[in-house]
Amino acid sequence: MSSLRFVDERLGAAPAARKALRYVFPDHWSFMLGEIALYCFLFLVATGTYLALFFEPSLERLTYTGSYLPLRGTEVSAAYDSVMGISFELPAGLLIRQAHHWAADVFVVAIVLHLLRVFFTGAFRKPRELNYMIGVTMLGLALVEGYAGYSLVDDLLSGMGLAIGYSTAMSIPLFGGDLAYVVWGGEFPGADSIQSRLYIGHVFLLPAAIATLIALHLALIVRQRHTQFPGPGRAEDRDVGTPLWPGYALRSLSLFAAVAAVLFLLGGLVQINPIWQWGPYEIWRGENGAQPDWYLGWLIGALRLMPGWEPVAGDATLAGNPFFGGVLFPVTIFAALYLWPWLEQRLVTRDPRRHELLDRPRDNPFRTAVGVGGFVWVVGVFTFGAADRVLVSLGFSYATQLWIARVGVFLAPVVAFFAAYSACRALQGRRSVAAPHRGGPA
DSSP, X not given: OHHHHHXXXXXXXXXXHHHHHTOEEOOOGGGHHHHHHHHHHHHHHHHHHHHHTTOOOOOOEEEOOSSOGGGXXXXXXXXXXXXXXXXXXXXXXXXXXXXXXXXXXXXXXHHHHHHHHHHHHTTTSTTOHHHHHHHHHHHHHHHHHHHHHHHTTOBHHHHHHHHHHHHHHHTSTTTHHHHHHHHHTSSTTOOTHHHHHHHHIIIIIHHHHHHHHHHHHHHHHHHHOXXXXXXXXXXXXXXXXXXXXXXXXXXXXXXXXHHHHHHHHHHHHSOOOOHHHHOBOOTTOOOOOOOXXXXXXXXXXXXXXXXXXXXXXXXXXXXXXXXXXXXXXXHHHHHHHHHHHHHIIIIISOOOSOOOBOOOGGGOHHHHHHHHHHHHHHHHHHHHHHHHHHHHHTTOOHHHHHHHHHHHHHHHHHHHHHHHHHHHHHHHHHHHHHHHHHSSOO
């Protein structure tokens, strides 16, 4: 107490501290999804800092002389050699590297689930539109950050991913060629500077941008207060939950410990991205069956689903496959996410009021149906990009599953839309029938 009194007498911080410690957090489990994303990011920063001490961001060619015998004598890049050294020679290096990789995957999972919770409960409504857009931006940056991270290694998987990224950038009309040339430092595979650029982006620029957005996100949450589900004692102007200290702080610290423990368990027990199996990247090699991390599977699926259509306008030819699948598809998804709060407010609900209480998905059937349809669309594209090799091994020809998927990715979202809308209306009807009996005789 004397130390607190010392600080308060000099800074006058007691009123602000008391207010902060009394801040109420909702008790619903779904609010933990955002915290899991935050703790994964902190875990990524800590493990990434450790890995950066031993990584060499260079494409300089050298002969591998490490402890992995099958690759001894193979010409590799300095980047690949350093990651092999981290994996097999650095104490706990493979554990840290795999835990870092798993944390990146879980980080994106938590952001996506958190975004779905925000969308389906209407937590993006006034006055939280800006904070919602910050969250969508963080998702986009997380995808780019993950792509840059596994592209650093210069194994066969990362090299093929960079080749796809280069072709996609080149397909952008008007300025795509210049953009690809600037980012890659020349024609593919680019100059040695591509590795240092990826390194700077992955280790410094993108984490700094994500950390800034997280800080803004949390500041806005505190400023505007958490939303909460309707329930006993809860109202637009009254929060019910657990105060920050001591209850919520101890719960949150326990969650952080659990997240770190699970990530270390995954890193130690479940193999991920075994670059010694893929081998070093060579331009002429593309025979491995490795798939990118799950969060890029939807883009791979879109590229594979697009036919070889190349529209021609005068002397200009549009590279249809990489543009429509790799550029237009993700831009459409993110544009819809950014615009939805205003589209719903102006065209659907026509409700400009401030909202502190959340909806249940059944409370807004149209929003829920749109969200389910969009989610099924993306998952359908992702499923084709992730399961094609498995289906071929089961006897389904690639051409057959390709055409089934092309029809399914447009038909399934429509079916899902009407199914979700009907289910919400049915649940609303059931509630309206049961409601009079909860308070007594009808």
